[in-house]
Amino acid sequence: MAITLRQSDADFEKRFAAFLTTKREISPDVDATVRAIIDDVRSRGDAALIDYSRKFDRADLGTLGIAVSRADIDQAYKDADPATVEALRFARDRIHSHHARQMPRDDRYVDPIGVELGSRWTAVEAVGLYVPGGTASYPSSVLMNAVPAKVAGVERIVIVVPASGGVINPLVLVAADIAGVSEIYRVGGAQAVAALAYGTETIRPVAKIVGPGNAYVAAAKRQVFGTVGIDMIAGPSEVLIVADSDNDPDWLAADLLAQAEHDVSAQSILITNDAAFGKSVEAAVERQIKLLPRAETAAASWRDFGAVIVVDDFDAAIPLIDRIAAEHLELAVDDAEALLGRIRNAGAIFVGKHTPEVIGDYVGGSNHVLPTARSARFSSGLTVLDFVKRSSILKLGPDQLRELAPAAIALAKAEGLDAHARSVAIRLNM
Amino acid sequence: MAITLRQSDADFEKRFAAFLTTKREISPDVDATVRAIIDDVRSRGDAALIDYSRKFDRADLGTLGIAVSRADIDQAYKDADPATVEALRFARDRIHSHHARQMPRDDRYVDPIGVELGSRWTAVEAVGLYVPGGTASYPSSVLMNAVPAKVAGVERIVIVVPASGGVINPLVLVAADIAGVSEIYRVGGAQAVAALAYGTETIRPVAKIVGPGNAYVAAAKRQVFGTVGIDMIAGPSEVLIVADSDNDPDWLAADLLAQAEHDVSAQSILITNDAAFGKSVEAAVERQIKLLPRAETAAASWRDFGAVIVVDDFDAAIPLIDRIAAEHLELAVDDAEALLGRIRNAGAIFVGKHTPEVIGDYVGGSNHVLPTARSARFSSGLTVLDFVKRSSILKLGPDQLRELAPAAIALAKAEGLDAHARSVAIRLNM
The missing domain is CATH 1.20.5.1300 (Single alpha-helices involved in coiled-coils or other helix-helix interfaces)
Structure with a gap:
């Protein structure tokens, strides 16, 4: 059972503030382990990558090779379901169209006293994209990271992905190929981040590393930051749904559970102006959980971090929405546009009653790499801007x-x- | 004496690669000390700020007050040289005009199948700006950080600055006032960063912290990252001058020394296609150093990190320029525009023989907060974009x-x- 907070209760502010600061994830301190791995890769190069892959991924890269070959990619296409490959192409095209509009324009002008000023944007030369292995190996995330880099004009887009037991999800290879990735290496963990930052005999270094990973990958990214650029460190994901009672409780319950199934530390929040409607959504969540293959994960997330917040009215909800600063915000209210105009903090906003957040995960065209854990107060989702940099010009x-x-x-x-x-x-x- | 590298020498690549990876600054490990200070400010608030300020800044904030008052600012105007105040206003106006052009535009459109997509930009609600005390307390940096935040529409711009011996440079207060800063607190160090991130009785928390500081400030910014946003961590500064022999050696020597006087770990590099011209510039540097009040600093920087690189021709210089990826790049060659068009990596580019980098430090209009230590390969100088964030929209x-x-x-x-x-x-x- 998720918690319920009522804005009309006397202790609401205290409980809401506590809710906001609840830590959903504890990062283990792996800094020393990661430092040793990075040092080892810097001094021994490929040999270190081969040793760590044998140890952590049970993969013999001495035999398989560190680099994924064209033949490996061709085989992946054969192993993949053709309808899924087609869906990946469809998603790639939509992501490409949307991100092409984000390309910043150079600006060069002369001021009233004759000084020439300007901004010039150029692509980062080479970008490394970390792709997790196992169940978190999402081909959609390959598209979401690689396509904006491609749009930006990045020349070398390099993927590293661990080959658990020697195997890589064929859809990851297909998505990489569809996105225009130039090189793929079957290495993961801190050792892969070290290879991207400092280079080995096989892997040339890149200038920036993006993509999600476990605690070791996150710590490695922090440690190589400065030598290369990094993207934000992704935290556990969340959705906030703002809904009036003129909604089908089953639809919203499905949306809350789509978030909750990701991870036990994911968070699903409903804000509604109708307490009875909130109860119906909760009941629908309980009914639907049982139908899910990932029921255990979703149930833990909903129990530990789920919340139903009953507000006096949607005006009163606005400051709460901005304080939550959700990664994903669904506005399932009648006048969603009016509410949209009054909200400051959210990573992605899904407007109206026919826009489930999941569309944005795959085929909306917008990016699904978004600021988590309240960081939408100060940061943005991934865009083409993350793969270009600006030189200022003065003459x-x-x-x-x-x-x-x-x-x-x-x-x-x-x-x-x-x-x-x-x-x-x-x-x-x- | 700076080192000289000649592209025609057999060992050039080896020496250039070593030159690129030379560490110019060692950051002391102050993480544990900083963690304790942050924890203390979180638990004791203002009382901790008062204690640390007494200890580190010899300032009695119990008497002076944590907040700088309007009367303090009015007094600062009286204490400041009127011509300098006028120069700050002149700089502010030029910085404002240039940065106003950087404001990103919202985008909302309907795709061919009727899906509405968009990007909406909103200002960060509250930003904290760290201003160092003592000799590194630069009023120009106050303008460079605060004006873009103002242009972005940030509502609360909060300055923290240590009051060494109870005193703050009056020009810092004047620059803050001229830039439209809303609150100023006389606190510095890790304790100031903690106060901005978590708040105290007097200081309400902000969403993002920017501005340069010493090792304690940098460590504190890294530790609070996630709770708030931070800007890049500034490293030692550098200039790269690309010059043909049709230049006055004294002008370029003055530019090299303007960089070198900043800090013993600053770096000044000359690339020229004429070895004899390089020697004349070196001779001019040696002559001019003696005239400087900060001769000792400049001499140490030039001796330890200065370099003259003699290239075969400017075509051959381009990959070197991109690998150095300088914070400041002066193009003092005849066809500077042609060279400009072929360069990828630089924080700010000063085009032609009449654009000394120093103009960009103060009154050019462009920002002087720029990527250092080769990070122009993957990052940009400070812009309005650092004070806004984007929500993607799907409908x-x-x-x-x-x-x-x-x-x-x-x-x-x-x-x-x-x-x-x-x-x-x-x-x-x-």
């Missing part, structure tokens, strides 16, 4: 330099930086 | 849901996520 002639010099020299001197002042003054014989 | 009607359903259900089932498949299917009675 003066002698006249502009003369015009800007006095203020620059005054500020440099006020900051005690005489060589700064000289660098301007010397050009003007000042 | 379907029943027809669109029906059209997207088969591919979504196929992918969900292929990933073993049955509740995901159900969430779509249940709406279509499938």
Whole structure:
């Protein structure tokens, strides 16, 4: 049973604040182990990758090879269900179209005194994408990470994925191929992150590493940050559904459970203005849980972290929605557009009663890599912007330099930086 | 004496690669100390801030107050040189104009099958800006961090700055006021970062913390990351000047020294196609160093990390420029525009022979918070984008849901996520 919070209760603020700060996941401290693995990969290269893969993945890369070959990919297509391959292509095209609109434009202009200024965007040269093994090996996530990199113009898109028992999910290889990935290596864990950051005989280093992983992968990404760029560290996922009573409780229960089945630390929250409707959704959740193959996971998530919040009205819900700052926000209310306009913090917003969040996981076109654990207060989901970087441009002639010099020299001197002042003054014989 | 590398030498690649990986700064491990300070601020709030400020800054905040008052700011205006105040206003206006062009636009559109998609940008609610004390307390950096936040529409811009011996540089207070900062607190170090992240009785928490600081501040920012957003961790600064022999050696020497005077771990690099010209610049550096108040710092930086790289021609320089990926890049060559078009990695590019980097530090209009230590390969300087975040928007009607359903259900089932498949299917009675 999820908890119920009623805004009209006297202790609501206290309980809501406690609810917000509940830790859903404890990250084990694996820093020292990870540091040793990274050092080992830096000094022994491929040999270290082969040793760790034998130990952690029961995979003999000495025989299989570190690199996945074209023949391996062709075989994966044969092993995959053709309808699923077609669905991946359909998803790729929709993701591509949407992300193509995100490409930032260069800007170059001349200001009123003749100074030329500008922003120029260029693609990151090479990006590594970590793909988890086992049950968390999602081909849809391969598309969501690789397609924006491709749109950005990244030349080398490199995937690392552990081959548990020597095997990689064929749909991961197919998705990588469909997305235009250039190289795939059957390595996982901290050793894969180290290889991407520092390079080995087989794997050339990249400039940025993205993609989700376990505690070892997350710790390795933090440790190599600076040498390479990294994306955000993903936390447990969550959905917030805001719904009036004019909804089918079964639909919303299905949406809450789609989140809960991910992980025992996932979180599903319903905000409604009708306590009785909230009860019907809870009843529907209990009925549907039993039908799920992942019933145990979903039940634990709903029991430990699920919540039904009964608000006085949707006006009063807005500050709560912004404080929760959910990764996924469904607005299943009549005037969803009006509510949308008043909300500040959410990773992705699903508007209206016919937009289940799951569409965004696969084929909506928008990205499913989104800020978790309240970080939508300060960060965004993955976009093309994560694979480009900006150089600012400044160009003066002698006249502009003369015009800007006095203020620059005054500020440099006020900051005690005489060589700064000289660098301007010397050009003007000042 | 800086080192000299000649591209025509047989061991050039080896020496250049070693030069690139030279560590210029060793960060002391202060994680445990910082963790204790953060915990203490979380449990004791203002009382902890008062204790640490007495200990580390010799400042009695019990008497002075934690918050800087309007009267303090008015007094700062009286204490400041009026010409410098005017220069700060001039800089503020130029920074504002340039950054206003960076504001991302919302995008909302309907795709060919009737799905509505979009990106919506909103400002981060509250941002904390760390300003160092002592000699590194630069009013120009206050403008460079606060003005983009203001342009983005951040409602609360909060400054923390240590009051060494009870005193804050009046120009910092003036710059903050000119930039539109809403609150200023006289606290520094890890304790200030903790207060911004978790709040105290006096300081309400913010959603993101930016600005440079010492090893304690950097460690504190890393530790609170996740609870709040942070900007990049700034490393030692560098300039790369690419110059032909048709330049005044004294101008370029002045530019190299403007970088070197910052810090003993700053780095100044000259790339030229003319070895003799390189020697003249080196001679000019040696002459000018003696004239500087910060001669000792500049001399140490130039001796330990300075470099003159003699290339065969500028075509051959391009891959070197991209591998150095300098924070600041000056192109002092005849056809600077042609060279600019071929370079991928640089934080800020100063085009032509009349654009000293120092103009960008103060009054060019572009930002001086830039990626250091080769991180321009994967990251950008500070922009308005650092103070906004994006929500993606998806909106379907029943027809669109029906059209997207088969591919979504196929992918969900292929990933073993049955509740995901159900969430779509249940709406279509499938």
